[in-house]
Amino acid sequence: MTRSYVIKPELGKTYPFISRGKGIYLFDQEGKRYIDGCGGAVTASIGHAVDEVAEAMYAQAKEVSFAYRSHFSSDAVEELGAKLAEWAPGSLNWSFFVSSGSEATETAQKIAIQYWQEKGRPTKNRIISRWMSYHGITMGALSMSGHVLRRKRFVPLLEDYPAITGPYPYRRPEGISLEDYALQCANELETAIKRVGSEQVAAFIAEPIIGASGGAVVPPDGYFQRIREICDQYEVLFIADEVMTGVGRTGKAFGIDHWGVVPDLMTLGKGMSAGYTPMAATIVSDEIIETISKGSGLIMAGHTYSANPQSAAVSLAVLKYVEKHQLIEKSAQQGAYLLSRMEQLAEEIPLIGDTRGLGLLCGMEFVKNKDTKEPFPLSAGVASQVIAKAFEKGLLVYPAIGGLDGVAGDSIILSPPLTITTEEIDELIHILRDAILAVQQELQEKALIG
Numbered sequence: 001m002t003r004s005y006v007i008k009p010e011l012g013k014t015y016p017f018i019s020r021g022k023g024i025y026l027f028d029q030e031g032k033r034y035i036d037g038c039g040g041a042v043t044a045s046i047g048h049a050v051d052e053v054a055e056a057m058y059a060q061a062k063e064v065s066f067a068y069r070s071h072f073s074s075d076a077v078e079e080l081g082a083k084l085a086e087w088a089p090g091s092l093n094w095s096f097f098v099s100s101g102s103e104a105t106e107t108a109q110k111i112a113i114q115y116w117q118e119k120g121r122p123t124k125n126r127i128i129s130r131w132m133s134y135h136g137i138t139m140g141a142l143s144m145s146g147h148v149l150r151r152k153r154f155v156p157l158l159e160d161y162p163a164i165t166g167p168y169p170y171r172r173p174e175g176i177s178l179e180d181y182a183l184q185c186a187n188e189l190e191t192a193i194k195r196v197g198s199e200q201v202a203a204f205i206a207e208p209i210i211g212a213s214g215g216a217v218v219p220p221d222g223y224f225q226r227i228r229e230i231c232d233q234y235e236v237l238f239i240a241d242e243v244m245t246g247v248g249r250t251g252k253a254f255g256i257d258h259w260g261v262v263p264d265l266m267t268l269g270k271g272m273s274a275g276y277t278p279m280a281a282t283i284v285s286d287e288i289i290e291t292i293s294k295g296s297g298l299i300m301a302g303h304t305y306s307a308n309p310q311s312a313a314v315s316l317a318v319l320k321y322v323e324k325h326q327l328i329e330k331s332a333q334q335g336a337y338l339l340s341r342m343e344q345l346a347e348e349i350p351l352i353g354d355t356r357g358l359g360l361l362c363g364m365e366f367v368k369n370k371d372t373k374e375p376f377p378l379s380a381g382v383a384s385q386v387i388a389k390a391f392e393k394g395l396l397v398y399p400a401i402g403g404l405d406g407v408a409g410d411s412i413i414l415s416p417p418l419t420i421t422t423e424e425i426d427e428l429i430h431i432l433r434d435a436i437l438a439v440q441q442e443l444q445e446k447a448l449i450g
Ligand code: PMP
Pocket: 041, 099, 100, 101, 102, 103, 105, 134, 135, 136, 137, 207, 211, 212, 241, 242, 243, 244, 269, 270
């Protein structure tokens, strides 16, 4: 091919062409092999080219792929809804299907606002979110996202929903216990609700573990329990954005399950269909659906591809595969091993300031000075260099860059398929080590670090 007509992430850069995948590996057109160490952040959760999913996809396509949701439901959609209701905590029994994480979080936002309207409280229409968060790229989802770099160009068009800081244990104020820090961060929500006025606030949205804007930052115990209390006290709905943490990624069905907290709404994407088809969902509680049913009876959301049988059949096959191969339990086991290997690297390599994560959602933060935790400025592009070097050496890792400029600027996410074996983790770590050491040496040569 002589020229490309496709807009790429970096204009002017040449990208290799993907040709096939198997398990944790991807192969480009030249036959070069890559370990998929992140699956575009968690998406390829069951690995590549799984026969059962391909068969389910074909079986559904042979019958019918598309029927508009205003006219029909389907076996695939109903069965998928039932499976998610079985997995989800509390009375989160109702799924609304969309095609991307951004659509799922925007749908959650709309349903939350509609809920209060149906209850005769239309002023409750604002959302509170956190800095260092990512909820999607569409304007509504970006309004909720406290991701400095991604917001930057669009700020005048965005609602200023991010109001409180997310808990960031590695960079918590000196001398404070994790327990107190958890409460201090959660109590910021109460302050924000009082400032805005609880009669204006529809919902609070948070990722159970901070993903793209922080690099698998796990909150301290007690944080989400206190968040739930505050939401109940001020009649604010709690939306857990599980687009990254959902479907077994963190060693439990959903990230929020680690703290035994039940949200009012939950969003899923990515691993829900493991990259085999676009699929995402907003899951809502009985109480919300009963309220809307008694009121207008219509959900004011939806897209052309919402609840299409083809994507539902694929997603269902993915969930069944996760169950059959006990991938949630595997995620917990293999994640603990991956994290222990990352910790070993951190002991050896001064560039690594912190390692963290739950299950197979792990993060690594690079720092200029390990003792003081001094971060690199975003302009130094250290995480980007590690990502580029790893790619060169045949390993894909995910950027968590620019969430809080100059504070949480330089992290990567490691989130390989939940099927990864111990030997494959060793191979991943081996390549990652080489990549980080190469970048560290370049930084030393440029006198950017000691
Ligand atoms: N929420 C979270 C927590 C995410 O990590 C992402 C994607 N990184 C999104 C929402 C948006 O999903 P999508 O890119 O599929 O629109």
